[in-house]
Amino acid sequence: CPITMFWKFDLNTTSHVDKLLDKEDVTLEELMDEDDVLQECKAQNRRLLDFLCQQHCMEQLVTLITHEPPLDMDEKVRFKYPNTACELLTSDVPQINDKLGGDETLLNILYDFLDHEPPLNPLLASFFSKTIGNLIARKTEQVIAFLRKKDKFISLVLKHIDTSAMMDLLLRLISCVEPAALRHDVLNWLNEAKIIQRLVELIHSSQDEDRQSNASQTLCDIIRLSRDQSTQLQDVPEPDPLLTALESQECVEQLLRNMFDGEQTENCIVNGTQVLLTLLETRRSGVEGLMDSYTQGFERSYTVNSSILHGIEPRLKDFHQLLLSPPKRSAILTTIGVLEEPLGNARLHGSRLIAALLHTNTPSINQELCRLSTMDLLLDLFFKYTWNNFLHFQVELSIAAILSHSVQEGKPTPSEQESKEEAPSGNAAKAEPPANTPENLMVTHLFQKCCLVQRILDAWEANDKIQAEGGMRRGNMGHLTRIANAVVHNMEKGPMQAQISDFIKELPEDCRGRWESxxxxxxxxxxxRNTVDLVSTHHLHSSSEDEDIESAFPNELTLQQAFSEYQIQQMTANFVDQFGFNDEEFADQDDNINAPFDRIAEINFNIDADDDS
Known part of the structure; x- marks a missing residue:
């Protein structure tokens, strides 16, 4: 009968953990050998928690995650107990949190892990960071009070910053402390310990690469976390002291001194530039922000602090020199042959910084770039490194910024901005910018000094000749097409329409005829050829059509910049030199400014098909 069948299976069985706890001499290792010990712990099995929270058991658990297991153990099981111990300590069970967070003896055993000589075991460091991080979130006041009494805490964390887990621990201190008042106390404590300045000091050619890289990544994450929290928490009484320190002119100048004064190394320049690029961000970048970027277009979440621009401007000559003469690199084998003088990651990051600075549309910076002829140099590199699409995209971004300058026409220089902020807002009068503003000067420089139109025509004709002779299509032709489309669009209906049209009219007659043709x-x-529908995307217009459509540059380039930044972060330094795209393989789909393959967020892959098809 059904009742007999039900009792036959005995659904009220006692767990193996409970059976073990019935033994008088049960050990912690025996319990951790049970597969369901973590499940029973999270289910708050009272007998198990009482056992685990005994002083000797807690000390044993903390010791397991902070001390190397014996070397003579089988490697497959060597970290089994430390891993289980960490999972138990971070199971987020109140009884365990209370015991660990409220017992200074246990906290001292945990803290002593930082006294180990570098390099730390990365696995143990991750257990340590996870455990401390859980306590910061759950037993905030007790743990923060404990750490603040440790004078060497910040120094020890920075000593081990080459281990990624230490970077995570710092970020938890900055982002996981609640309530807001306590968080601000923690930020002030870190600021008084000069955490920002000490991280900047680590981005130096004298430091090893892991320390520089993690210090740079920590600073970038602090900038993004602080800006995000300042926008989310509207009732913050005071500005974030760490962000204020990072955005200060003194901090930017120190970072640039580390990069360019004394020995210059690619690693230091790249890591320092990444911090500067993050400071210049006006939106969250990265793949996670693609859809936001797409929906918001060019809407800006943050304002670039004038002190950042003040710090960078005197060093533009150093970035220009970097593009001319980067740190030496040996020849490398690429997909299209041996490259005797690779572009290098340092120059790629230099081009990224120039593009970011041009998008701030700061007149004094534009003037200095014109004086140095930096845009002319970037175009030289564009045509020299015909297979480096990462570089091509940054040059395209720079030209897009210049052609859209009048969107922010009349924007003051950093010094003018400060004087305006000091004046009463009621007296501010909106004056029309003079005809020859610095923004217009950049456009003039692009067409007259850089000879953009002539370069486009010459490169196109040279490529046609190569292909006519049976050669391979140049790898920069897709981006060159998009740049040409940008010029045409802005000449027809862009913000600099009149000025660009005048430049075209002033071209020598033969050149003007070539351009018009x-x-x-x-x-x-x-x-x-390139305007095609992909799956169910909407129809995309070519730039030569007469309909009054919005420029594809701002929205499209926002998406591409986010994706490009993500790619660069995931790749090794050599990858940007070793790998290039052959546009022929893609049947010219990359050529058009409106090409659907470039509209990352608009591609719809909802295709109804059988598994067999």
Whole structure:
């Protein structure tokens, strides 16, 4: 009968953990050998928690996660107990949290892990960081009070910053402390310990690469976390002291001194530039922000502090020199042959910084870039490194910024901005910018000094000749097409329409004729070939059509910049030199400014198909 069957299976069985706890001499190791010990712990098995929270058991658990297991153990099981111990200590059970967070003896055993000589075991360091991080979130006041009494805490964390877990621990201190008043106390404590300045000091050619890289990543994460929290918490009484320190002119100047004064290394320049790029961010970048970037277009979440620009401006000459003469690199084998003088990660990051600075549209910086002819140099590199699409995209971003300058026309220089902020807001009068503003000067520089139109025509004709002779299509032709489309669009209906049209009219007659023929025939045909619908995407117009459509540059480049930054973060330094795209393989789909393959967020892959098909 059904009742007999039910009792036959005995659904009220006692767990193996409870059976073990019936033994008088049960050991912690015996319990940790049970597969369901963690499940029973999270289910708050009272007998198990009482056993685990005994002083000797807690000390044993903390010791397991902070001391190397014996070397003579089988490697497959060597870290089994430390891993289980960490899972038990961070199971977020109140009884365990209370015991660990409220017992200074246990906290001291845990803290003593920082006294170990570097390098730390990365696995044990992750157990340590996870355990401390859980306590910071759950027993905040007790743990913060304990750490603040340790004079060497910050120094020891920085000593081990080459271990990623220490970077995570710092970020937990900054982001996981509640309530807001206590968080602000923690930030002031870290600021008084000069955590920002000490992290900047680690980005130096004298430090090993892991320390520099993790220090740079920590600073970048602090900037993003602080800005995000300042926008989310509207009732913050005071500014974030760590962000204030990072955005200060003194901090930027110190970082640049580390990068350029004395020995210059690619690693130091790249890591320092990454911090500067994060300071110049006006939105969250990265793949996780792609959809936000797409929906917001060019809407800016943050304002670039003028002190950052003040700090960078005198050093533009150093970035220009970097593009001219980077740290030496040996020849490398690429997909298209041996590259005797690779572009290098340092120059790629230099080009990223120039693009970011141009998007701030700061007149004094624009003037200095014109004086140095940095844009001319970037175009030289664009045409020299025909297979480095990472570089091509940054040059395209720079040109897009210059052509859209009048969107922010009349923006003051950093010094003018400060004087305006000091004046009463009621007296501010909106004056029309003079005809020859610094923003206009950058456009003039692009068309007259850099000879953008002539370069486009010459490069296109050279590529046609190579292909006519049976050669390979150049790898920068897709981006060159997009740049040409940008010029045409802005000449027809862009913010600098009148000025660009004047430059075209002032071209020598033969050059103007070549350009008009190129636009009417070659570029139009290229756009026609590349304007296709992909799956269910909406129709995309070529730039030669007369309908009044918005420029594809701001929205599209926002998406591409986010994706490009993500790619660069995931790749080794050599990858940006070793790998290049052959546009022929993609049947010219990359050529058009409106090419659907470039619209990352608009591609719809909802295809109904059978598994067999």
């Amino acid at each position: 190129f636009v009417e025939e070659t570029l139009t045909e290229t756009n026609r």
